[in-house]
Amino acid sequence: MKIILAETAGFCMGVDMALRKLDSLLLKPDPLAAVHTLGPIIHNPQVLQAYADRGVRRVDDPDVLKPGQTVVIRAHGIPRAIEFALKARGIQLVDATCPKVKKAQLLIAAQAAQGKIMVLLGEGDHPEVRGLLSYADHGAYVVESDKDVEALLEENIGPCFLAAQTTQDRQRYALLAQTLRGELDPDIPVLDTICAATRNRQSEARAIAEQVQAMVVVGGRESGNTRRLALVAEQAGIPCYLVETAAELNMEHFRGLESVGVTAGASTPGEVIQAVVNHLKDLSA
Structure with missing residues (x-):
């Protein structure tokens, strides 16, 4: 394998x-x-x-x-x-x-200082989001789903700007920006708050998922960026398994496969990742 x-x-x-x-x-x-x-x-x-x-x-x-x-x-x-x-x-x-979160906080504060309301793509109960919201002095709307976007468009929110949790999916962010600029204001500022490392990690996951029969994403289930990596891989239409450790691997999922991709969230230690890789190698030995 x-x-x-x-x-x-x-x-x-x-x-x-x-x-x-x-x-x-x-x-x-x-x-x-x-x-x-x-x-x-x-x-x-x-x-x-x-x-x-x-x-x-x-x-x-x-x-x-x-x-x-x-x-x-x-x-x-x-x-x-x-x-x-x-x-x-x-x-x-x-x-x-x-530092990427700090940059997002400062960018948000600068726009809020102009009296604008923030529209934030993110998970409402995530600690990073709670911190980012505190820099939006004139109020904010958090959108997580298409339903949230539909509800937002029914509001008369006035001058606003768009920002994202640093670990959000960049493609989804681009689509949201396109929607808001088309429906609300073509000149809505769209802040560059998604971390480059997140973008690169997601892009690589997409590329690998197109080459393999299954994906394994390693990381904590409380980690937003890890969960989004799994979603990115699933979009390729292949099975994707999110595990915190090698012990959680169900080896029956991988028997008979010729190729498997492995990626991991930004909080996952190298030794945990390597243990997963070694476990998969043992199957193919």
Whole structure:
């Protein structure tokens, strides 16, 4: 069986940077009782467990943090109001927000400063989206589905601009921009907020899916970019299996296949990806 592994599979720059910042804190004298993350620093259960074993404490409620404690802001970023409140209470913040997310926040703030409403392509309950919304001072509409778009077009929302969660599908974003410019205003600003690494990862997944009989996407199920990779692969009309670890592979799905593609989300460690590849190789040995 031929196995094609995506070159873009695994940690992106933003995830790598966030984990390096957390690692640097753990090298300081007696850090274990003091280092917290506000929510999961990334969306990968294996990585989170490894840091928990090293003493990193995940805090989901910022109100439980005490003055003088150190908290790492997750790669997805946090809402501005929470950031300001933590600083005012004397919490020591280490900002591990992905630079691409930070760029999106600043672009949104610049458009909102002109009095415009944001239309955001994204998952309403995703932590990155909650952070991005806090930069839209004049309100926002989050669209996830075609139904959301239809409802939006029935609203008289006034001057607006379009942005996207950094891990959204670029083709879907382009279609949404075309729709809004055709239905609302041909001059609606469309912000370049989808991460280039996300675009490249999705493009490579599409290309591989056209060459193989099945795809495996490796990554945490809580990871939005991982789930979208699976959707991208499924669009090629072949079976696609999302797994967090090699142990979840059902080898009966791959018996008799001549080719399988493997890619992985931006929060997936290299050793987890390699274990999946090795498991598939064992089948074809």
